[in-house]
Amino acid sequence: MKLTLVTGLTGLVLLATIVELLRRRQLREKYGMLWLGLLFVVIPLSLFPRLLDGVADLLGVASGVSLVLFLGIVFLLLVCIHLSWEVSALEEETRTLAEEFALLRAEVEADRMERAEWARHPDRTEMVSRDG
Amino acid sequence: MVNGKRLLIIIPALNEAASIGDVVGEIRGELPGVDVLVVDDGSTDHTAAVAAAAGARVARLPYNLGVGGAMRLGYRYAHDHDYDLAVQVDADGQHDPRYVPKLVDLLDDYDLVIGARFAGEGEYTVRGPRRWAMGMLSVVLSGLAGATLTDTTSGFRAANRRMIDMFARWYPVEYLGDTVETLVHAARRGYRIQQVPVAMRRRMAGTPSHSPAKAMIYLGRALAVLTLALIRR
Secondary structure (H helix, E strand, O other): OHHHHHHHHHHHHHHHHHHHHHHOOOOOHHHHHHHHHHHHHHHHHHHOHHHHHHHHHHHOOOOHHHHHHHHHHHHHHHHHHHHHHHHHHHHHHHHHHHHHHHHHHHHHHHHHHHHHHHHHOHHHHHHOOOOO | OEOOEOEEEEEEEOOOHHHHHHHHHHHHHHOOOOEEEEEEOOOOOOHHHHHHHOOOEEEEOOOOOOHHHHHHHHHHHHHHOOOOEEEEOOOOOOOOHHHHHHHHHHHHOOOEEEEEOOOOOOOOOOOHHHHHHHHHHHHHHHHHHOOOOOOOOOOOEEEOHHHHHHHHHOOOOOOOHHHHHHHHHHHHOOOOEEEEEOOOOOOOOOOOOOOHHHHHHHHHHHHHHHHHHHHOO
């Protein structure tokens, strides 16, 4: 009974955390939904740990609790891979932005210098070419 | 202008304030009428200011991206400003600008020309695992490109318009991506690659690493990069 209390409370605290993060718009919906979906599986299991014993028996796993542990690790690994993938995509995006930004800054600075040159020698505009 | 074609020299630079001024100055002295673009890859010293004072155009990245990021930016610049040819040169002064015309001469018949260190000219040598790595890269890439490429990690390269168009869109930022992976990618897509023997000079600043442990790691990473490049689409 004590154990059920601990696991059940943990599940509920996690659920509250996710809902609160979503409510404050700190978490993108796609991740929020992922974790919420998971909690709807985990909370019943934490209250009734024997729920999966039948499935475990079918798969040749000694107890439902072991099966949950195994599935949990697989799930976390998948989430980690997904996050690495997301970070890679983000890095590619920030790289492109940085390059774009540097190009624009170079253009702006060249333009500014050209104007300064023109302000100093308005009569020599023809000579100040890009290939100068 | 070189042979009536617009040529851009691209120099990726990270904290090279000590040498960049001389490098830019020498290029402008040896190759009059050629534009020089220094891509400052997030330097914390005065690289950008020194390069600009020496007469180069400067594109400053807001933070360090690695050579690949700096190079794609350089080729993007060449593409946007309608250059016919682009030559990339290291900022440490080891590439002699007097070889640029030799590289560029081949760009009528080839898309990418590499200035190679081991092809007979100069006295650049390496030993141990680093040598094995370079040998392996050389064999595989020569086979892919259908040409003898002895120095696949050289950063001294000339590209024609066709190659600039590709590099402006695609240039990997990962380790060895700027050298090995670009070669694999280009060779597999039918771009013609050739090399020209060049003598390398001592770097004007900084020292190359010679630790055997590092050389072993280099070999491993080179193998990994090459394998990945080969199985990638």
